[in-house]
Amino acid sequence: MSEKELRRSLSVLPIGTVMKLTDLTARQIRYYEEQGLVLPKRNEGNRRMYSLNDIDRILEIKDFLGEGLNIAAIQAVFAKREAKRKQEQESLAKSISDDEARELLHKEFLNLGGLADNNNPFNNPM
């Protein structure tokens, strides 16, 4: 992990700071966690400690909610993203050629932003 990534993933912020940085209430932030959307670490005294990455995620949740998505939809967005991340990881692990990788990334780019619609039985992307 790079120095920057490490710093961004350090759990150093208490919920009070997160409230200010995101303009959300503690209730909201804890609810998003309850729904599995953020996973802050805990310190020895059981207080939630957030990283900069957590902040980004919470701000994204706030944006999505503001755009009318509900929690389930946001969970789907994150799940999809994670699957993609994992797949890219695997590709890298298998040391595919640069050309193959470029093609893969292109496909992913075309599909970017696609949201799963679990109420539509016809929406079953590959």
Place this chain on the structure above:
Amino acid sequence: MSEKELRRSLSVLPIGTVMKLTDLTARQIRYYEEQGLVLPKRNEGNRRMYSLNDIDRILEIKDFLGEGLNIAAIQAVFAKREAKRKQEQESLAKSISDDEARELLHKEFLNLGGLADNNNPFNNPM
């Protein structure tokens, strides 16, 4: 102020976090503040809130102490640095030519690391 500078100057970390990041006790951190070496902000409830810049400063204090400097010496180091900063600021304000600025920086470079020795009456650098 650049985006980066702004983020580094945001007071978002409680003293508990600072303790972990610096491996110092709360007592030590507060003492350095008492001696004017760090100036954390306070939140509405009077709790100290530290920025990344504060952390850097505290780690520097720790290093200096580890190298045998005492608080007064460290105060002198910081004061000198601050004076230098202010002077550079003024030079910039007066819009001196690039050549003059280069020369100034060179002089400062030559003088870098010079510690005031307040017990030596002959040490009175300009």
Place this chain on the structure above:
DNA sequence: GCGTTTATGTTACTTTTTATAACATAAGTT
């Protein structure tokens, strides 16, 4: 329309964290 779900507010109570202040002390200095 009406019952249900969703996201959030509110309240009560407990634990943890932090603040301040005073006293204690080992090591270094004079």
Place this chain on the structure above:
DNA sequence: AACTTATGTTATAAAAAGTAACATAAACGC
């Protein structure tokens, strides 16, 4: 030997944060 310095320790108060339960407006589903 007395003094200073940096830090430890202890006591006490206040703030922040945790959990849990009940409340509710707005959206949703039928």
